[in-house]
Amino acid sequence: xxxxxxxxxxxxxxxGEKVFLECVQDMDHExxxxxxxxxxxxxxxxxxxxxxxxxxxxxxxxGYSVSREKKERFSLIxxxxxxxxxxxxxxASSLRWDEQYFGPGTRLTVT
Amino acid sequence: xxxxxxxxxxxxxxxxxSAVIKCTYSDSASNYFxxxxxxxxxxxxxxxxxxxxxxxxxxxxIAVTLNKTAKHFSLHITETQPxxxxxxxxxxxxxxxxxxxxxxxxxxxxx
Numbered sequence: 397x398x399x400x401x402x403x404x405x406x407x408x409x410x411x412g413e414k415v416f417l418e419c420v421q422d423m424d425h426e427x428x429x430x431x432x433x434x435x436x437x438x439x440x441x442x443x444x445x446x447x448x449x450x451x452x453x454x455x456x457x458x459g460y461s462v463s464r465e466k467k468e469r470f471s472l473i474x475x476x477x478x479x480x481x482x483x484x485x486x487x488a489s490s491l492r493w494d495e496q497y498f499g500p501g502t503r504l505t506v507t
Numbered sequence: 508x509x510x511x512x513x514x515x516x517x518x519x520x521x522x523x524x525s526a527v528i529k530c531t532y533s534d535s536a537s538n539y540f541x542x543x544x545x546x547x548x549x550x551x552x553x554x555x556x557x558x559x560x561x562x563x564x565x566x567x568x569i570a571v572t573l574n575k576t577a578k579h580f581s582l583h584i585t586e587t588q589p590x591x592x593x594x595x596x597x598x599x600x601x602x603x604x605x606x607x608x609x610x611x612x613x614x615x616x617x618x
Binding site: 427431436437438440455492499501 | 508513516541549550551552553556596604605606607608609610611
């Protein structure tokens, strides 16, 4: 069974803080993705990675960065959290040309 | 870039009735169209997908149809049951692992 885990289910941070969201998958998947999910907007891709140390911008990368030092781990970084980054963050992983498996999500609140 | 529109945003049906969710895409080169189901408080999971060389695909009570000329694809659920209640997302991509998601449809099945 594919397992994608995220470091926190709920997180509360203050404006201006640096925030790290971690995602780990145990199926040796090449691809990893970070999405944010907001009501009425669906799933929007922030960043993705095809391989270690590789990253590609998605549709809404502003205010975010990522790191992939190991194949199984993909981190999303909010350099300076703002209230408009309050959202549900979902990580996913996949083999090339295959189904994406999602993590349980992290609900981030920035106050 | 690719844009995916999904309708309706909410759908209520009586148990046993059919439900249809429609998506349109903008990039005629798109060739992969998955559907994800997200139950309340849970992660999205793939329920069915179709590639552009096929016009229809069926899996028990769920079917997806694709009209490449009109650039739209639909999810059909027959004999709906309360456990079908969830948010459904369509997505599209072209020869990449980068999916563009629709905004989601909240389906409620009333007993």
